[in-house]
Each structure stands twice: as structure tokens, then as C-alpha cells.
Amino acid sequence: xxxxxxxxxxxxxxxxxxxxxxxxxxxxxxxxxxxxxxxxxxxxxxxxxxxxxxxxxxxxxxxxxxxxxxxxxxxxxxxxxxxxxxxxxxxxxxxxxxxxxxxxxxxxxxxxxxxxxxxxxxxxxxxxxxxxxxxxxxxxxxxxxxxxxxxxxxxxxxxxxxxxxxxxxxxxxxxxxxxxxxxxxxxxxxxxxxxxxxxxxxxxxxxxxxxxxxxxxxxxxxxxxxxxxxxxxxxxxxxxxxxxxxxxxxxx
Numbered sequence: 001x002x003x004x005x006x007x008x009x010x011x012x013x014x015x016x017x018x019x020x021x022x023x024x025x026x027x028x029x030x031x032x033x034x035x036x037x038x039x040x041x042x043x044x045x046x047x048x049x050x051x052x053x054x055x056x057x058x059x060x061x062x063x064x065x066x067x068x069x070x071x072x073x074x075x076x077x078x079x080x081x082x083x084x085x086x087x088x089x090x091x092x093x094x095x096x097x098x099x100x101x102x103x104x105x106x107x108x109x110x111x112x113x114x115x116x117x118x119x120x121x122x123x124x125x126x127x128x129x130x131x132x133x134x135x136x137x138x139x140x141x142x143x144x145x146x147x148x149x150x151x152x153x154x155x156x157x158x159x160x161x162x163x164x165x166x167x168x169x170x171x172x173x174x175x176x177x178x179x180x181x182x183x184x185x186x187x188x189x190x191x192x193x194x195x196x197x198x199x200x201x202x203x204x205x206x207x208x209x210x211x212x213x214x215x216x217x218x219x220x221x222x223x224x225x226x227x228x229x230x231x232x233x234x235x236x237x238x239x240x241x242x243x244x245x246x247x248x249x250x251x252x
Contacts, residue, residue: 006235008033008040009047013234016056020063021083026052048235049159049210055237058160061097062238064090068106075102097162099242108242133181134216136167138226140191140209142174148193148207148229153177154241155187159210162240174229184217189225192232192239206232206239 012029029052030040044052060082067078079090079102095101100108136155142148150172154165166187167179179189191209209227216223 005043006047008035009044010234012040012044012052013055016059020060021081023083024056048237050237054158054160054162057093057097058162058238058240060084061094061162061240064094064102065098065105068102069109078102097240099164105242134184134221134223135178135180136182136187136189136214136216136223136225137176137178138189138211138224139176140171140174141226141228142207143228143230146207146229146231147195148174149195151191151193151229153179153189153191153227155179155182156190157185157187159188159190159212160237160240161190161192162237165241180222182216186213186215188212189214189227191227191229193229208232208236208239 012032015029015032016024026041027037029044030037033040033043035043041052044055048055050058064078064082067073067081068075071078073081075091076087079087082090084090084093091102094105098105140151140153150170151174152168152170154161154168156163156165167182169177169179171177189211193207195205195207207229208231209229211225211227214223214225
């Protein structure tokens with residue numbers, strides 16, 4: 001059963017979903033949550049792992065990716081639909097967060113002939129990890145009954161799959177992974193995948209997993225981080241970066 005804090009954050013996320021084009025302020029979010037501004041920010045970060053602003057931005061880019069692949073809307077129209085008044089600002093932030101420009105994302109998606117409009121284009125399988133430097137390694141597991149397909153595993157500075165990962169790899173299924181070389185620092189190991197089997201609804205649920213923070217550096221030259229994939233939940237930050245894997249809309 002959810003506590004008061006989780007219910008408050010759920011209300012705010014639902015409001016974000018319904019009004020992605022609205023210019024939300026933290027004060028407005030706090031009023032929706034029925035919490036003070038300071039307490040709301042702390043609670044939201046505790047429940048989701050990221051700030052309210054970062055979560056909202058990720059939701060906007062996730063929606064923009066869907067619109068780029070599933071509609072013929074112009075980039076300008078899409079930018080306004082998800083809350084940006086400047087198409088230049090939208091394009092720059094989309095490129096930084098997703099890894100390619102909006103027009104390139106649309107072109108790559110269509111050239112790959114994605115039959116599922118939520119599939120996102122991305123790079124080919126990363127090169128094998130360099131084990132001469134610090135590494136992060138572990139096992140990716142799946143819950144009973146889950147059948148993940150092509151698992152992306154990446155190392156990020158925050159608990160959100162956004163921007164270029166520090167190191168990444170793609171697995172054909174559950175099993176061991178190795179990331180490296182990893183620069184000294186504190187990182188989050190994040191993964192996502194989809195079911196091999198497509199349900200009757202026509203879309204395959206997104207599976208996610210995370211571990212962290214993980215600290216790598218002297219004297220510890222490596223770290224271990226095991227992950228268990230599970231269905232994505234309302235409080236999980238959206239997957240923003242293009243990783244060559246599907247990205248489904250959040251379902252609450």
C-alpha cells in the first residue's frame with residue numbers, strides 16, 4: 001500500500017502526463033502534491049531518484065520521440081506540443097539528451113523500417129569492454145515469467161537513462177555483463193529491455209533495472225553490480241537516450 005509521499009508524487013506525475021505542454025513550476029507541482037516546495041523536492045527525488053524538473057524533461061523527450069516516429073508533425077509543432085516555445089532550444093536539448101537531433105532520429109527510425117512506432121533507433125552493439133582499466137561487472141537477471149530481448153546496460157552519472165553513457169553494452173538475453181574502462185567516480189548502472197513475446201495489445205512492456213550508486217576508483221579499481229529486470233513503473237524515470245532498443249510510453 002502506498003504511503004502519503006508516494007501518492008503525492010503519483011498525482012504530480014499524472015498531472016505531467018496530462019499537460020506535457022504546460023509550463024510547470026516547482027511551486028505548482030508542490031501545490032498539486034499538497035506539500036511544501038522544499039519537502040516536495042526531497043520527496044520526489046527519494047521516490048523517483050531524480051528531480052521533478054529532470055523527470056518532466058525526460059517525459060517530454062520521450063513523448064517527442066514517439067511523435068517523431070508515429071506522426072508527420074514538423075519538429076516545430078512537436079516542440080510546442082511538449083512545452084518548448086523555442087524550437088532551437090528543444091532541438092539542442094533533444095540532441096544532448098537522446099544522442100541525435102530530432103530530424104536524425106526521425107530519419108533513422110524510418111530508414112530502419114520500425115513496425116512498432118515506439119522502437120527507438122540507436123547505435124550498433126558497443127565494442128567489447130577494455131579490461132585493462134577499472135570495470136563494472138555483474139549479472140542481469142529476469143523475474144520468473146519475463147523474457148527480455150536485447151538488453152541495454154549502461155553506466156550513467158544520474159539515475160536516468162539520458163545523454164551519452166559512460167560505458168555501455170548490449171546483451172542478447174540475461175547473463176553476465178562487463179563495462180569498461182570506467183573513469184573514477186560514482187555512477188548508476190541502468191538497464192532496459194522488452195519482452196520477446198508481443199502481447200495482444202500490440203506493444204511490448206518495457207523492462208528496467210538499476211543498481212547504484214556504484215563508486216569506482218583508487219584503491220577499488222572495479223565494482224560489481226547485479227541487476228534484476230522488472231516491468232517499468234510509474235515512478236521510474238523515462239528512458240530518453242537512443243540505445244537501439246524499444247521505448248514504450250509510460251502507463252502509470
